[in-house]
Amino acid sequence: MKTSYLGKLINGIGLFLIVCIFVFPFVWMISTSFKTLGETLTFPPKWIPEQFIWENFAKAWNSGPFFKYFLNSLIVSVGILILQFLTIIPAAYAFARYKFAGSSLFFALTMITLMIPGQLIFLPVYLQMSSWGLLDTLWALILPFASSAFGIFMLRQSFMQIPEELLEAARFDEAPEWKIILKIMIPIAKPVLITFALFSFISHWNDYFWPLVMTTSDSARTLPLGISKLREVDGGIAWNVLMAGNMILVIPILIVFFFAQRQIIRAFVYTGVK
Amino acid sequence: MAWHKLRPYAMIAPAIVIFCLFFIYPIGYMIYLSFHEWNFVSPDKQFVGMQNFASLFGEREFIEVMQNTFIYTALTVSLTIVISLLLALWLNNNGSVYSLVQGAVFSPHIISLVSVSMLWMWLMDTDYGLLNWFLNLFGLANVSWLTDPSTSLFSLVIVAVWKGIGFNTLIFIAGLQSIPRDMYEAAQLDESSKARTFWKLTLPMLSPTLFFLTIIGMINSFQVFETISIMTQGGPINSTNTFVYYIYEYGFRYFKIGYSSAAGVLLLFIVGLLTILYFKLLAKRVHYR
Numbered sequence: 001m002k003t004s005y006l007g008k009l010i011n012g013i014g015l016f017l018i019v020c021i022f023v024f025p026f027v028w029m030i031s032t033s034f035k036t037l038g039e040t041l042t043f044p045p046k047w048i049p050e051q052f053i054w055e056n057f058a059k060a061w062n063s064g065p066f067f068k069y070f071l072n073s074l075i076v077s078v079g080i081l082i083l084q085f086l087t088i089i090p091a092a093y094a095f096a097r098y099k100f101a102g103s104s105l106f107f108a109l110t111m112i113t114l115m116i117p118g119q120l121i122f123l124p125v126y127l128q129m130s131s132w133g134l135l136d137t138l139w140a141l142i143l144p145f146a147s148s149a150f151g152i153f154m155l156r157q158s159f160m161q162i163p164e165e166l167l168e169a170a171r172f173d174e175a176p177e178w179k180i181i182l183k184i185m186i187p188i189a190k191p192v193l194i195t196f197a198l199f200s201f202i203s204h205w206n207d208y209f210w211p212l213v214m215t216t217s218d219s220a221r222t223l224p225l226g227i228s229k230l231r232e233v234d235g236g237i238a239w240n241v242l243m244a245g246n247m248i249l250v251i252p253i254l255i256v257f258f259f260a261q262r263q264i265i266r267a268f269v270y271t272g273v274k
Numbered sequence: 275m276a277w278h279k280l281r282p283y284a285m286i287a288p289a290i291v292i293f294c295l296f297f298i299y300p301i302g303y304m305i306y307l308s309f310h311e312w313n314f315v316s317p318d319k320q321f322v323g324m325q326n327f328a329s330l331f332g333e334r335e336f337i338e339v340m341q342n343t344f345i346y347t348a349l350t351v352s353l354t355i356v357i358s359l360l361l362a363l364w365l366n367n368n369g370s371v372y373s374l375v376q377g378a379v380f381s382p383h384i385i386s387l388v389s390v391s392m393l394w395m396w397l398m399d400t401d402y403g404l405l406n407w408f409l410n411l412f413g414l415a416n417v418s419w420l421t422d423p424s425t426s427l428f429s430l431v432i433v434a435v436w437k438g439i440g441f442n443t444l445i446f447i448a449g450l451q452s453i454p455r456d457m458y459e460a461a462q463l464d465e466s467s468k469a470r471t472f473w474k475l476t477l478p479m480l481s482p483t484l485f486f487l488t489i490i491g492m493i494n495s496f497q498v499f500e501t502i503s504i505m506t507q508g509g510p511i512n513s514t515n516t517f518v519y520y521i522y523e524y525g526f527r528y529f530k531i532g533y534s535s536a537a538g539v540l541l542l543f544i545v546g547l548l549t550i551l552y553f554k555l556l557a558k559r560v561h562y563r
Contacts, residue, residue, distance in 0.1 A: 015371065018361070019378045022440070026381070028404060029393050041402050087292065090285035098282040106286055113297040115549045119497040119518050120542050123525045123535060124300035124307065127314075144296040147289040177281070206386035208500050213522070224388040228504055231392075239396050246389040253384055261377050268383060269444045 026250070033057070033244040040239045053240065060230060060245035065218050069226035070248075076141045076211075076222060077204045081197055083146040088196075091147070092155035093181055097167070114149035122213045129214060140214040141222070145204065151196050154270065158192040159185055198260065199267040202253060223249055301542065307535035314529045326536035335512060336520065336537070343516040346427055347495035350434045354491060355484070358439050362446030363472075376447070380440035387437075387500035394433045395420065395505050420506055423513035430501050430514055438494075442487050449483035450476070482556065489552040493545050517541050 032040055033056055035049040060066070094100070095107055118125075129140045162185065170180050186193070208224040215221050230245045231237060257264055308326055310319040330336050361379065365372055382390060397404050398419035406416045419429040453476065461471045477484075499518040502508060508515035508523070515523075517537065524534035 014364075015375050019375055022378045022381060022436070025393050025397060028397070029389075032396065043402055043407065045402070045404060045407055087288040091289040094282040094285035098285075100279075100282040103282070106290060109290065109293060109298070113293045115545075116297050116301070116542075117493070117497060117545075119499060120538060120545065121297065121300040121304060123521065123531070123538055124303040125296060126525075127303070127307075127531070128295075128300065143292070147292040149293070152289060202384050206384075206388075208386065208388045208503075212503070213526075224386050227392075228388050231504075239399075239402075242392055243396065246392055249386055250389050253386075254381070257377075257381060257384055264384060265377070265380055265444060268380075268441060269448060 029243045032239055033247050035240045037238055037240055056240045056244035059241045064226050066226055068218060069221055069223045072220060073205060073223040076138055077201050079142045080145045080204050081200050084148050084151055084200060087147040088151040088155055092152045092159055093185060096156045096159035110149045110152055118210055126213055136216045136220050138220050141211055154192055154196055155189060158189045162188055195263060195267040198264050304535050304538050307532055308539045310532045312531045314531050326532050330536055338512050339515050339520045342427060343496060346431060346516060347492055349431045350495045351488060351491040353435045354438045354442050355487060358442035358446055361443045362450060366447050366450045379443055382437045383440045390437055391501045391504035398429055421510055423510045426506055426510060426513045433501055445483060445487060449480050453479045485555050489548055492548055496545060
């Protein structure tokens with residue numbers, strides 16, 4: 001392989017351009033969120049606002065019950081995560097470690113759900129929720145995701161890799177099964193659990209479709225929905241306030257991404273490599 | 275029965291109950307509804323047989339929706355796959371600069387589609403958007419990205435490709451890194467050219483990944499909703515109306531539950547076919563690995 005300086009330079013410029021294509025829109029979002037309305041409408045555009053207008057964030061935050069949205073988002077994302085842990089850990093353990101009649105049938109059923117996205121069946125689920133009187137409550141946002149086929153699949157893989165002798169030893173000491181799960185399985189599978197948690201939390205924190213379908217009032221709306229409603233403030237679109245509102249949604253995720261980039265990428269890429 | 279025999283069932287029960295209640299049963303219910311006419315309010319559902327399906331295909335608007343969805347899917351998936359593969363070949367390097375670039379390319383994937391949609395609405399604004407300013411720099415005229423029916427669907431494709439490239443690229447890189455080193459060494463010994471190595475070695479070894487990304491990409495694109503709901507609402511003049519948005523509109527705005535269920539069943543059928551196709555192809559390919 002020849003490495004010429006020119007080749008290195010071209011490669012470097014290329015890499016820089018790629019980074020720009022993906023990062024620059026976010027920079028533009030930040031820049032816009034600090035501008036005055038007048039500044040957003042200048043052409044050619046101003047890269048750095050003359051004054052940093054922090055007011056835009058207050059405007060966005062006060063244009064609706066944003067604290068409520070924020071709280072709802074947090075309750076839904078964390079609630080889903082807790083319920084998922086409670087349902088997937090025992091299920092994955094049973095699928096990985098027990099032989100029982102019908103286990104492959106139940107596992108097939110689990111895998112089928114992995115293939116059915118919510119976007120396909122929202123209408124019947126909506127009708128179901130309506131007949132149970134759960135529409136426009138946080139339950140309608142949490143319950144359908146209280147378990148995860150993906151989580152069971154992932155965790156089962158890692159439970160199956162744990163050597164049988166380890167369990168035999170524990171059973172010899174007459175440790176109950178729940179203790180084996182808590183003291184042996186979970187600590188060993190911890191990286192997988194963290195990976196899954198990141199994946200689940202980010203997906204539901206970002207979700208717009210399901211809350212849009214299941215809620216009709218502010219009492220159960222989440223942050224992405226609240227942000228999407230910002231368009232209707234003041235008649236015309238105020239891009240500075242709109243981008244400020246979106247920063248509230250994006251910045252926490254980007255900060256987490258900055259510190260846990262490896263784990264997050266692994267969490268999302270795992271779906272593809274299995 | 276002894277507890278140890280019941281125990282596995284008790285452990286999978288919560289998950290299975292959730293799956294049955296919110297995935298399996300709704301599918302049955304949707305199929306049932308697709309054979310009925312119902313406006314959500316009236317107490318009785320009237321059985322109409324295949325009529326909902328017949329009127330779906332008789333509706334010009336729905337034919338347009340199908341066309342839009344297919345065009346959107348074909349463009350999004352093919353562009354994403356080709357660009358991601360090229361990027362993966364370029365960025366497949368464990369150096370720290372490269373992992374930084376990989377992170378940057380991946381970042382849109384974890385951002386909410388709400389923010390991505392609004393950001394691109396702003397970038398694609400006809401009068402003050404950055405994209406048109408950029409075109410002007412090169413002496414090109416303004417494009418009405420989202421408000422012109424001839425460009426609106428393609429504008430949504432751009433957004434989807436931008437958001438999807440990172441995920442696809444990283445999966446391709448994972449695929450590339452799982453190809454055994456010694457195969458490349460053998461190719462080098464044979465003095466195989468770079469292009470030849472790519473076509474004869476890299477691409478065949480990558481084919482399971484390629485299948486996976488193509489099918490997953492198609493399944494996802496068929497269900498596009500968020501960008502449409504936020505950026506175009508299906509317009510202008512129906513040019514960006516697609517499957518899920520159509521189902522949503524007919525179910526929630528016009529309360530034609532049976533009719534929109536029929537569209538849902540059709541979509542489910544297409545996605546099911548794709549999934550089966552994927553597993554068939556995968557089963558055929560397994561012996562290569």
